[in-house]
Amino acid sequence: MSNAVSALNGQEAKGDVTVRELGLTGMITLRGDFEDENFGAALSQITGAGVPDVRHFVQAGDFTVLWMSPDELLVILPYEKAAETVAAFDAALKGTHFLAVNVSDARALISISGDFANEVLAKLSPVDMSADRFTAGMVRRTRLAQVAAAFWMLPDGSYNLMCFRSVADYAFGLLSTSAKAGKVGAI
Amino acid sequence: MLILHCPYCGVYAEETELHAGGEAHLKRATIGDSDEAFEEYLFMRENKKGVHLERWRHANGCGKWFLCARDTATLEVYGTYPAQTTEPPADIVAAITAKHPGWSWKEKA
Known part of the structure; x- marks a missing residue:
């Protein structure tokens, strides 16, 4: 039997908002x-x-x-x-x-955590991510730029995002670029 | 930008989350039906400039099909309703009739 590995093998992009692939789940x-x-x-x-x-x-x-x-x-x-x-x-x-x-x-899970994690997602999805509209415990299936994705907000204010394994690298690239570009401050 | 309310997941989804599915309330022709009935079912579609009933799918979302009444010229949306509906519900018809007195779906039928 070959060893099971996740799509991005736990890849991480550290910063004010940290994007991390969650490994085998x-x-x-x-x-x-x-x-x-x-x-x-x-x-x-x-x-x-x-x-x-x-x-x-x-x-x-x-x-x-x-x-x-x-x-x-x-x-x-x-x-x-x-x-x-x-x-x-x-x-x-x-x-x-x-x-x-x-x-x-068949899927990949990515964690997005940090003080403007909601803005990192808001830049990529047609979803109202303001703090009073998207709250902890909520799930949203939507699109992340050009691919389908689902994300949900955990009680600690971070987000987990799920996408197809085949687009994990694309999704990770989008999220880490969005995080690196910094806070917009619009929401 | 077209924004439609998905009756299944409650999201006000914008155009890029949706996929258009053509005319709603088509009646499927089946075994024993005339050639004319099949022609009607397969090829004859409304092409309205005005009130139109359409199928839409919340593709980048819950994935469900739903139906929508909207104006193709003004993009005014009269309402959305579940796909398990064989004719436009009364509240949708009332909303359309308020703007277009005497309106009926497929007058020619």
């Missing part, structure tokens, strides 16, 4: 009917978290569950737990209409 796409009792029960039994509100996420221990669309969630968890968690979903939801897929190696 487990990610599971979970689709199903949120209204279904089985679905909610299986989710809370396996992850300890309930179904998050629209465009929000919930954290429970090692697990973070993010709202992606009206029928899709993303579960973030330790890399080595991904396979067994998919198997647990498969067993718990057997017979219902659902989908659980391990997408850990």
Whole structure:
């Protein structure tokens, strides 16, 4: 078996806003009917978290569950737990209409932290990033310049961003350039 | 800049997050239908200068299709509604009729 490596192997661009690839992280796409009792029960039994509100996420221990669309969630968890968690979903939801897929190696996760992290993202996305509009706990699927991305704000004020692995280098370049260019002060 | 409200995720998405999908409320022709019905379904499209009902997809977002009533000349948006709708809902029709008395979708039908 070859060793698993993340898209950018933990690359980091330090500065007033630091951009860092988060390394190997487990990610599971979970689709199903949120209204279904089985679905909610299986989710809370396996992850300890309930179904998050629209465009929000919930954290429970090692697990973070993010709202992606009206029928899709993303579960973030330790890399080595991904396979067994998919198997647990498969067993718990057997017979219902659902989908659980391990997408850990198909995506990249990048952390953006620092005092004007929101401006670094605002320069690249058509999203209102002002402090009173985009708050901790919120998730937004959008585009980052020319590629699809999703980002969310953590309680400490930093952001995590997810994109496809194939565009990780492009996304990292965008974010680090935006961070290096400095604060605009518009928001 | 066109800004549409996505009825699924609640985002006021701007044009670059969206993908246009052409005319809304098409009726699919199926086995046993006449050649004329197939021609209508496959090729005949509205090309309005004025109120138009369209499909849009929140492509760089939640990925869902939704429907939108807007004016192609003024870019005024009358409202958006879920794709699981076979005809324009009453509130959308009311918003359009307020501006265009006597309006109806596909008058020729």
